[in-house]
Amino acid sequence: MDQILSYFGLVAELSVGIIAFQVIAVTFALTKKDHWNYLDNGRFIALITGFAGSLILSIIPFFVERFYLSDESIFDFWKMVFSSMIALFLFLTLILIVYVEYLQKQFKKKIRGFGEYSPKLFTAIRAVFVLISIALIFFLFIGFEDQITYEIVCYSLPWFFIVMSFIPFSRLIIYSHD
Numbered sequence: 210m211d212q213i214l215s216y217f218g219l220v221a222e223l224s225v226g227i228i229a230f231q232v233i234a235v236t237f238a239l240t241k242k243d244h245w246n247y248l249d250n251g252r253f254i255a256l257i258t259g260f261a262g263s264l265i266l267s268i269i270p271f272f273v274e275r276f277y278l279s280d281e282s283i284f285d286f287w288k289m290v291f292s293s294m295i296a297l298f299l300f301l302t303l304i305l306i307v308y309v310e311y312l313q314k315q316f317k318k319k320i321r322g323f324g325e326y327s328p329k330l331f332t333a334i335r336a337v338f339v340l341i342s343i344a345l346i347f348f349l350f351i352g353f354e355d356q357i358t359y360e361i362v363c364y365s366l367p368w369f370f371i372v373m374s375f376i377p378f379s380r381l382i383i384y385s386h387d
Contacts, residue, residue: 210286214270218368221267227371228260231378248383251312252377259374262301267368269293276284287359292349294366299345306338 235253239245245253273289313331353359 210274210283214274215366216368217267217270221264224263224267224367224371226258228256230376231256231260231374235378235381235385238382241385249381252381255377256374256381258301258305259370259377261359261369262298263367263374265297266294266370269297270363283354284359287356287363288352290363291352291359294329295345295349295365298366299342302338302342302345306335309335354378 235256239249270290273286273293277286277289309331316331353362
């Protein structure tokens with residue numbers, strides 16, 4: 210159990226270090242720019258959301274360990290960690306669906322008078338998030354048969370958010386020189 214918790218503690222420390230580097234780099238890069246535009250704000254929010262997701266997912270095993278009884282099998286521990294991670298992932302996905310709707314309304318206000326507005330991009334993003342939510346609900350109730358699959362998924366979910374945080378980071382750095 211100590212090895213499992215030390216791994217997730219290391220992932221939490223790495224995610225804090227990576228976000229600190231990203232925020233400092235973005236701050237220095239965007240000081241050359243006179244102002245942050247609307248897309249820069251959205252990218253920065255996505256960067257912070259990626260950090261928060263990876264940090265929370267890597268802290269979940271510490272909370273589950275408090276409720277884990279030592280006489281239960283390790284398989285039950287991984288099932289509890291997986292269920293907690295999927296429930297949080299589902300909650301964050303639903304928040305992102307609402308945030309995309311908010312962005313679409315803000316975008317409509319900003320481009321009023323610039324011709325015909327096509328919401329296809331926002332519809333596609335929302336559809337992807339809805340499909341992810343459906344898949345998460347499926348995995349939450351179905352689960353897996355073996356412990357190894359639970360371990361692989363639980364070990365890799367925090368890294369998903371860390372990797373995804375590099376997309377808005379790279380876009381902020383690239384567009385800081387406009």
